[in-house]
Amino acid sequence: xxxxxxxxGVIGLSTAQSIYQQYHSIASPLTIEVYADRFTxxxxxxxxxxxxxxxxxxxxxxxxxxxxKETFDYLLSCLSSPESVKMGVFLQSGYxxxxxxxxxxxxxxxxxxxxxxxxxxxxxxxxxxxxxxxxALMVEGKTYLPxxxxxxxxxxxxxxxxxxxxxxxxxxxxxxxxxxxxGVRSGELQPDLELKPGRGQIxxxxxxxxxxxxxxxxxxxxxxxxxYIIPGSRLVTVGGVFQVGNWSEQCNSxxxxxxxxxxxxxEPSLKHARIVEDWAGLRPVRSKVRLERETIQCGPTAIExxxxxxxGGFGLTIHRGCAQEAARLFGEIVEQKGKGPKxxx
Amino acid sequence: xxxxxxxxxxxGVIGFSTAVCIAEALPFCSVTLLAEKLSxxxxxxxxxxxxxxxxFPDIPLDRQRRWFKDSFDHLLAIAQSSHSPDAGVMxxxxxxxxxxxxxxxxxxxxxxxxxxxxxxxxxxxxxPDHKYGQAFTTIKCECSTYLPxxxxxxxxTGGQVEQRxxxxxxxxxxxxxxxxxxxxxxxxxxxxxxxxxxxxGQVLKVEAPWLQHFIRDGDGxxxxxxxxxxxxxxxxxxxxxxxxxxxxxDTKSILERCSRLEPSIGKAKVASEWVGLRPSRxxxxxxxxxxxxxxRRVPxxxxxxxGAWGVTLSWGTALDALxxxxxxxxxxxxxxxx
Numbered sequence: 001x002x003x004x005x006x007x008x009g010v011i012g013l014s015t016a017q018s019i020y021q022q023y024h025s026i027a028s029p030l031t032i033e034v035y036a037d038r039f040t041x042x043x044x045x046x047x048x049x050x051x052x053x054x055x056x057x058x059x060x061x062x063x064x065x066x067x068x069k070e071t072f073d074y075l076l077s078c079l080s081s082p083e084s085v086k087m088g089v090f091l092q093s094g095y096x097x098x099x100x101x102x103x104x105x106x107x108x109x110x111x112x113x114x115x116x117x118x119x120x121x122x123x124x125x126x127x128x129x130x131x132x133x134x135x136a137l138m139v140e141g142k143t144y145l146p147x148x149x150x151x152x153x154x155x156x157x158x159x160x161x162x163x164x165x166x167x168x169x170x171x172x173x174x175x176x177x178x179x180x181x182x183g184v185r186s187g188e189l190q191p192d193l194e195l196k197p198g199r200g201q202i203x204x205x206x207x208x209x210x211x212x213x214x215x216x217x218x219x220x221x222x223x224x225x226x227x228y229i230i231p232g233s234r235l236v237t238v239g240g241v242f243q244v245g246n247w248s249e250q251c252n253s254x255x256x257x258x259x260x261x262x263x264x265x266x267e268p269s270l271k272h273a274r275i276v277e278d279w280a281g282l283r284p285v286r287s288k289v290r291l292e293r294e295t296i297q298c299g300p301t302a303i304e305x306x307x308x309x310x311x312g313g314f315g316l317t318i319h320r321g322c323a324q325e326a327a328r329l330f331g332e333i334v335e336q337k338g339k340g341p342k343x344x345x
Numbered sequence: 346x347x348x349x350x351x352x353x354x355x356x357g358v359i360g361f362s363t364a365v366c367i368a369e370a371l372p373f374c375s376v377t378l379l380a381e382k383l384s385x386x387x388x389x390x391x392x393x394x395x396x397x398x399x400x401f402p403d404i405p406l407d408r409q410r411r412w413f414k415d416s417f418d419h420l421l422a423i424a425q426s427s428h429s430p431d432a433g434v435m436x437x438x439x440x441x442x443x444x445x446x447x448x449x450x451x452x453x454x455x456x457x458x459x460x461x462x463x464x465x466x467x468x469x470x471x472x473p474d475h476k477y478g479q480a481f482t483t484i485k486c487e488c489s490t491y492l493p494x495x496x497x498x499x500x501x502t503g504g505q506v507e508q509r510x511x512x513x514x515x516x517x518x519x520x521x522x523x524x525x526x527x528x529x530x531x532x533x534x535x536x537x538x539x540x541x542x543x544x545x546g547q548v549l550k551v552e553a554p555w556l557q558h559f560i561r562d563g564d565g566x567x568x569x570x571x572x573x574x575x576x577x578x579x580x581x582x583x584x585x586x587x588x589x590x591x592x593x594x595d596t597k598s599i600l601e602r603c604s605r606l607e608p609s610i611g612k613a614k615v616a617s618e619w620v621g622l623r624p625s626r627x628x629x630x631x632x633x634x635x636x637x638x639x640x641r642r643v644p645x646x647x648x649x650x651x652g653a654w655g656v657t658l659s660w661g662t663a664l665d666a667l668x669x670x671x672x673x674x675x676x677x678x679x680x681x682x683x
Contacts, residue, residue: 080471085612090555093438112468113480118460121482124425133460135438135468135558209435209573211557233555269429 007181067321088143094213286310355527356380412661433490439559518638626650
């Protein structure tokens with residue numbers, strides 16, 4: 001079977017990995033090719049802080065909650081492996097802050113040691129009256145993506161730097177199946193009115209004395225439009241912008257000023273932090289993740305496509321669960337095509 | 346005009362904390378700090394500086410609680426302020442884990458650290474050799490940064506620092522009206538205190554920037570303390586051992602024990618090794634005494650014997666020592682205060 005994956009962000013690479021892990025001996029010979037115009041460190045996944053936390057409430061999207069949990073449990077198990085440092089995976093604790101009491105989040109039993117904040121902790125954050133403390137995971141894109149590429153390359157997966165303009169283009173090269181992990185630009189391959197960019201901008205600073213992430217929440221705005229400070233293994237990511245419909249990948253000085261001022265108010269010691277870089281990225285926002293099969297007619301032939309895009313601001317958080325589900329859909333297709341072990345009876 | 350001459354002996358975290366407390370609270374005192382060793386060569390410099398206390402057996406619990414609380418609150422305010430990186434003081438979350446359920450489930454300091462709670466079973470899963478744990482947020486105070494920061498504060502008040510070994514208190518009786526002894530292990534020879542003894546500790550500093558939490562084994566001998574620029578791992582507790590050289594056997598043992606707690610330590614580069622001698626005593630000595638020196642009666646305030654808890658108790662004991670200095674001033678003949 002020849003599989004073409006479009007997109008080399010965390011979704012594309014992890015989907016390729018799951019398919020390989022589950023089917024390389026079953027759907028043998030299995031050729032996997034990854035096509036993308038941008039590779040690490042230039043993908044959306046690379047710019048993200050790499051903090052595992054879903055949106056606070058899933059609003060009935062229980063599949064997504066399941067995939068988030070699967071990802072957390074998977075990454076947690078990776079911690080004890082000798083690969084953990086090379087994967088860019090590590091634990092970090094921190095604070096979610098609110099101005100008034102809110103219901104517990106969908107992820108409260110998934111993360112470690114979830115609890116309400118004590119009075120003393122709230123005193124550390126003037127202006128906030130309620131919050132949570134828990135231990136979560138970090139998975140840093142700039143480290144995780146190269147690790148994934150290396151993992152895939154070692155197993156014969158080929159990479160092609162090329163912008164794919166249509167599914168037809170790949171079908172004509174002889175691919176049996178396409179995995180569409182094109183994130184925010186999926187609309188260029190197939191119009192999707194539900195998919196929109198959720199522009200984010202961040203400032204990366206050198207502040208190694210900070211060891212906790214701090215996320216603030218404002219009930220009047222979406223997640224991530226309120227200040228957040230997320231220390232990484234080398235630099236601290238400071239942000240708080242979520243502009244739906246804005247396609248600009250340029251950094252904006254008004255946004256920078258707002259982000260920086262808010263963050264310094266939240267964490268006064270940032271005044272001494274050296275600013276290293278600014279970055280803007282487009283979260284692939286959608287009402288819900290599109291993870292499903294579709295048969296696409298390309299002239300006389302039909303090609304199977306598995307869509308796996310629209311992960312908004314929680315791509316790293318949900319990636320493994322989605323990759324495993326995409327692999328399951330792949331398995332269905334393999335069986336239907338008779339290319340699985342049954343075919344060899 | 347500064348009319349009372351105070352000298353503080355010792356430039357570790359106790360000496361400087363005490364000197365700053367006195368100089369800032371008593372502007373009519375001129376305060377001089379004398380020490381053989383200054384940062385970065387003091388015992389305090391190598392300590393990880395995690396705030397965490399054990400109990401002295403014979404000191405009233407109330408007093409120890411006050412020492413811990415005062416130190417913690419003082420450093421917490423710095424950690425929360427814009428001074429945090431300049432002072433080398435940061436918040437640190439993590440856990441203390443036990444192989445057997447400890448006798449004291451709620452140690453006295455548990456109400457002064459932040460968010461103290463039992464670890465959940467899922468959290469303990471990471472530590473298969475351990476069956477019980479406490480999670481909390483405390484402070485890390487890195488003396489190689491904190492001491493120079495305290496020195497700046499001290500000098501702002503007009504305080505003087507002199508690098509000089511004091512061989513006996515007799516040397517000081519003519520030049521000073523009150524002596525404050527923060528000489529740690531030096532008290533053995535300086536004031537003839539035979540109850541003071543070293544407890545040797547060796548640590549390694551490793552590069553593991555992905556580690557954000559501290560992990561401490563309840564036995565107090567194995568620990569991992571992520572700091573601002575490196576992670577301090579340790580340790581040893583060798584009573585009566587005066588060796589200041591690094592012991593390769595200890596290095597190997599530390600790496601083994603810490604890697605068992607946190608496997609990724611195996612991937613960390615060792616940047617340096619260090620040995621310090623904890624100035625230990627059955628009970629910390631914080632009291633005043635009148636001494637006869639060169640024919641003069643000179644009040645001496647002792648503040649030493651903090652063992653492994655110098656940073657932890659630094660500000661609280663400094664405040665206590667300040668109180669004792671005030672008492673000395675009260676009782677001094679009027680002539681000296683003019």
